[in-house]
Amino acid sequence: MTALLDHLLTTPILAIALTLAAHVAGARLLKALGAPAWCPSILAAALLLAGVLALLSIDYADYRRGAAWLMLLLGPATVALGLPLHQQMPRIIALWRPLLACLPVAVILAAAYAVGIAWWLGAPPETLAALAPKSVTAPIALGINAQIGGPVSLMMGGLLITGVAAVIFVSLVARLLGIRDERIIGLALGLNGHAIGTVRAFEIGPVAGAFASLGMSLTGILSALFLPLAWRLLGA
Amino acid sequence: MPALRGFLWLLGFLLLGETLVTLTCLPVSAGVVGLLLLTAWLRLHGGGLADIAAAAQPLIAVLALLIMPGVVGAFFILDALEGQWTAILAALIGGTLLSVLTTLWLMRRLMGAPDENASP
Numbered sequence: 383m384t385a386l387l388d389h390l391l392t393t394p395i396l397a398i399a400l401t402l403a404a405h406v407a408g409a410r411l412l413k414a415l416g417a418p419a420w421c422p423s424i425l426a427a428a429l430l431l432a433g434v435l436a437l438l439s440i441d442y443a444d445y446r447r448g449a450a451w452l453m454l455l456l457g458p459a460t461v462a463l464g465l466p467l468h469q470q471m472p473r474i475i476a477l478w479r480p481l482l483a484c485l486p487v488a489v490i491l492a493a494a495y496a497v498g499i500a501w502w503l504g505a506p507p508e509t510l511a512a513l514a515p516k517s518v519t520a521p522i523a524l525g526i527n528a529q530i531g532g533p534v535s536l537m538m539g540g541l542l543i544t545g546v547a548a549v550i551f552v553s554l555v556a557r558l559l560g561i562r563d564e565r566i567i568g569l570a571l572g573l574n575g576h577a578i579g580t581v582r583a584f585e586i587g588p589v590a591g592a593f594a595s596l597g598m599s600l601t602g603i604l605s606a607l608f609l610p611l612a613w614r615l616l617g618a
Numbered sequence: 619m620p621a622l623r624g625f626l627w628l629l630g631f632l633l634l635g636e637t638l639v640t641l642t643c644l645p646v647s648a649g650v651v652g653l654l655l656l657t658a659w660l661r662l663h664g665g666g667l668a669d670i671a672a673a674a675q676p677l678i679a680v681l682a683l684l685i686m687p688g689v690v691g692a693f694f695i696l697d698a699l700e701g702q703w704t705a706i707l708a709a710l711i712g713g714t715l716l717s718v719l720t721t722l723w724l725m726r727r728l729m730g731a732p733d734e735n736a737s738p
Contacts, residue, residue: 397687402683405683405686423682424685424689427682427686428686428693431686431690432694435690445687445690450687453684453685453688457632457649457652458625458632458677459649459678459684460647460649460650460652461632461656462656462670462674462675462678463674464652464655464657465670465671465674466678468661471657480729483728484724484725488717488720491716491720491721492713492717492721495712495714495716495717496714496717497709498713499712499713500706500708503708503709509705513709513710517714517717519647519650520688521647521648521650522647525646526645528645529645536695538691539691539692542689542695543707543710543711544710546689547711548718551714555719559723561722561726563729566725566729567722569725570722577681578685580681581682584678584679584681591678595653606645610645
C-alpha cells in the first residue's frame with residue numbers, strides 16, 4: 383500500500399486529482415447543507431482534503447510538491463483579476479475619495495492589531511515580524527518577510543488562518559452591522575483576507591469580487607512599502 | 619482559440635510584471651504588478667478585451683481550487699507554532715476580528731449611501 387502510494391506520488395497527477403476531488407466534494411457538501419454563509423466552500427474543501435491526506439498518511443510536503451503544478455496557474459489567475467477591476471472601474475472611480483482615506487488606515491490597522499496583541503501577550507520580536515504581513519497576499523508577504531524577518535512557516539500559517547478568519551468574521555460582522563453593500567463587503571474581504579477573501583467575494587457577486595481584488599492588490603502594495611519602513615523606525 | 623489568445627495576454631502581462639519587479643527590486647509580486655498593468659491597459663487601450671475575458675473568467679472561477687493546496691497547509695503548521703500558540707492564535711484571530719470590524723465600520727461611514735446598482 384505504501385509502496386503503491388509512493389509510486390503514485392512520483393507524478394503530480396495524484397495530488398492534482400485529490401485537490402480537484404476535494405473541491406468538487408466540498409461544493410456538493412456545502413450545497414447539501416444549504417450553503418451556510420459563515421462556512422466558505424474553500425474551508426469545507428480544505429478540511430476534506432486535510433482529512434484524506436491524514437487518512438492516507440501522505441506527507442504535506444509530498445502533496446504540495448505535486449500540487450505546485452496547480453499553483454503555477456495562480457500567477458496568470460492573479461493577473462486575470464485585472465478584468466473585473468476594469469469592468470467595475472466606474473464604480474471604483476466614483477468612490478476614489480473614501481477609498482483613498484480608508485485604505486491606508488485599514489492596511490496599517492490590519493497589521494497593528496495583530497502585532498499589538500501578540501506583543502501584549504509577550505511574543506518575541508521574530509514572532510511579531512512573522513505576524514505583521516498577515517493580511518497580505520502570499521507572494522508579496524514572502525517579499526516583506528525577506529526584509530523584516532521571522533520564521534517563514536509561521537508567516538504562511540498566519541496568512542492562511544487570517545484568510546479563513548476574515549471570511550468568517552466579515553460575514554458575521556456585516557450581518558451584525560446590517561451592511562449589505564457588496565462594495566463594502568468585497569473591500570473588507572480583499573483587504574483583510576487577501577486571496578482567500580477574494581475567492582469568497584466572487585462567490586457573493588462580481589461587484590464584491592472586483593472590490594476585493596482592489597482591496598487585495600492595494601493592501602499588498604501599501605504593506606510592501608509601509609511594513610519594512612515601520613519595522614526600521616520601530617527598531618525591532 | 620479566444621481562450622488561448624487570452625491566456626497568452628495574461629502570461630505576457632505576468633512576464634512584464636516579473637521583469638518590472640526584477641528590475642526595480644521591489645518586494646511586490648509579479649502577479650499583482652501584472653494585474654495592475656492589465657487594468658491600466660484595458661482602461662487606456664482596451665485591445666484584446668474579448669480574448670482576455672475568455673481566459674480570465676474561467677481562471678477566476680477556479681481561483682478557489684488554485685489556492686487550496688496553500689489553505690490545506692494551515693492544518694499542518696500547528697508544530698510551527700512552537701509553544702506560543704495562545705499568543706499567536708489570539709493575535710491572528712482577535713486581530714482579524716478587530717480589523718474587520720474597523721474596516722466595515724469605517725467604510726460604511728465614508729462611503730455613505732449604499733449603491734443602488736450594487737446587486738447584479
